[in-house]
Amino acid sequence: MRRILVPTDFSDEARNAYEVAISIARRTGAAIKLLHVVETPYYTSNFSATGDVMVGSDGMEQVYMLRLLENTKMQMSELLRTVPHEGVEVVHEVDVDRPINKIKRTIKEDEVDLVVMGSKGSSGLDEFLIGSNTEKVVRAxxxxxxxxxxRIPDFDVREIVLASDFKREIRGAMDRFKEFQQLFGARIHLVYINTPGAFESSNNVRQKLQYTAEKYGLRNYTINVYNDVMEEDGILHFANDIRADMIMMATHGRTGFAHLLSGSIAEDLVNHTSIPVLTVHLK
Known part of the structure; x- marks a missing residue:
């Protein structure tokens, strides 16, 4: 792991994510980029992140953007000053764009290995209508x-939940999961959530999980079948039962109408659990 991206909106949750990223960077030797994206309405599209005025912008727009960028840079300086990061290389960037567009572009251009983001979570109508930038990043x-x-002052992972239906090919994600397990010397708990609508015999499921563990050469793991009404609830309840430090899941990254129809357990977990969630997009 060489490069970690930490998008920040200067919230407490984003600061918590930055602290976790520093802990990971100290273990891996990775460098961190702190990124703040100024998301502007359509009428400020004639302004650059450096404060240069583009042709067609008016006086009020210039004043608004200059003050916004000045305040943003002060917040970035304060974050760098108040969160200790000795021994970790940290660079920062402020840009004017749509957050998801800039984050996706930075991941590609900087060859980012890991994004660490804060999540406020949401529920009910707000969750359905708005979503969050964190969910968008998880998806894309x-x-x-x-x-x-x-906040996790000393980020140390000992117990990891790896939740899946174990029916799909997850080889691409498994390499990443094993990397995190080895990074912390943690134990992985493979878990299948048995629900009334998709019930399988425990014996069959355990054989399937054992086959998965052997196929991918897992070490230091447990096999678990957990009964619950819904998959998301089962993952959360199981993770709480074993006092998990992290939940890991693969996501297919559906977008648009297909996402609304099918939903995403990984994204729901990001919203609803206080436990850090590592998601890996299946190409």
């Missing part, structure tokens, strides 16, 4: 995304 990023809600 070509690299693993670790979402963090609460």
């Amino acid at each position: 990023a070509d690299c693993p995304v670790l979402t963090v809600k609460h």
